[in-house]
Amino acid sequence: MAILRDVTLRDGLQLTGKVLPTDRKVEIVRRLLAAGVPELEIGSMARPDLVPPMANSLELVAALTPEELRRCWLWVATPRHIEKAAAVGVRNFQYCFSVSDAHNKANIGRTTEDSVAAMPEAVRLTRAVGGRVQLCLATAFTCPFDGPVDPARVLEIATDPRTDGADDIVLADTLGQAYPNQVAALVESVRTRTPKRRIVFHGHDTWGMGVANSLAAIAAGADVVDGSLGGLGGCPFAPGASGNTSSEDLLFATRPEWFTPTVLADLVKMSESLLIELGEPNRSRAAEGARSTAKAFEWVVTE
Incomplete structure (x- = not known):
């Protein structure tokens, strides 16, 4: 059974324009972990002038215990990000770039090839602190600038020797434009034709397919699905992207053992x-x- 990773405090907050106080973020992390949510994405190394809600991500990390951080992921885009985050205790790094050059340039200011070329150093730095690193592929289905993304390009990146060190691979439907058969086909191809690692599906509900796409991903072999509280979120560098798939909806659909009416x-x-x-x-x-x-x-809920 696939597990939920709640991404409220990273992807969920990106478009809000409001910086939640660090102690409020700590409260949310601890309530989600106490509820039973297996993993969280809690922040980003994105420039605070471009994504203000991420400005206190490292302060949040510093306020959490090593045990809590073992269940938490931080978004990074460069080896330097990993160095800075590792210095305050991060051990789980989501190394993210876009399959499409146009979105990668808009999102992190470099070509996809540049991001791939830097990944071996990102893996080396992760291993040096005993951490884990994900190969996170944004715009794995469509790009807001270039349109449909060829699945062959996703597989090319996933089988590139420079990405071999990834513990997981994240397939992101950044715009929420994918549909279930398409999601299932890509997850199946990644599962059977690329190095063995956990597969994470990151869906958005822009076109109302968030839960359906996540269930299709699970049926095709995904190990983790991403969601956010109340369907909060979206990408500030992807015109037309709206909220993530709701964590509550995903949990109600998948019913993990720890998920009860009280939760x-x-x-x-x-x-x-x-x-x-x-x-x-x-x-x-x-x-x-x-x-x-x-x-x-x-x-x-009766109260």
């Missing part, structure tokens, strides 16, 4: 409070359903 109620209350604080809409259908008047259904 759902806690997550719904947590996301409602956060979204009000940020001035953002709640896009979770499960959260909406949990507030229904069908009191005989055990998943309804």
Whole structure:
């Protein structure tokens, strides 16, 4: 069974324009981990002048324990990012770049080839601190500037010897334009034709396919699916991208053993409070359903 990684504190916050205080982020991390969420993405090394909500990511890392950090990931785009993050205790690095050159240049200011060429050094630095590193491929399905992305290009990067050291591979539907058969086909190809490693599917719900695409990815062999509280999020460098797939919706669909009506109620209350604080809409259908008047259904939140 695939597990959930909640990305509220990174991808979820990117478009909000508001910096949550460090202690508020610590509270969210600890509540999510206590609820049973297996893994979290908690921040980014992106430039704070370009992505202000990520400005205190390293302060958040410094406030967490090594045990908590073992379940947390930080977005990085260069070996230098890894050096700086490792110095304050990060051990799980999501080394991210785009399959399409146009988006990679808009997002991190370099070509895809430049990012691939730097990955061996990123892997070396990760291993030097006993960490893990993910090969995260943004725009794995479509690019906002170039259109559809050829799956062969994804496989080319995934089988490039310079990316061999990755512990996981993340396939990101950055724009939320993919559909289930397409997601299943790419996950299956990556699973059977590239080095063995965990497969993470990162979906957005822009076109209403977030949960369907995540379930298709799981059926095709994905080990992890990403979501955010209330469907919060989007990419500031991808015109047309909206929120992530909702964590509540993914959990309600997949029903891991630790996910109970009590846990759902806690997550719904947590996301409602956060979204009000940020001035953002709640896009979770499960959260909406949990507030229904069908009191005989055990998943309804009655408080």
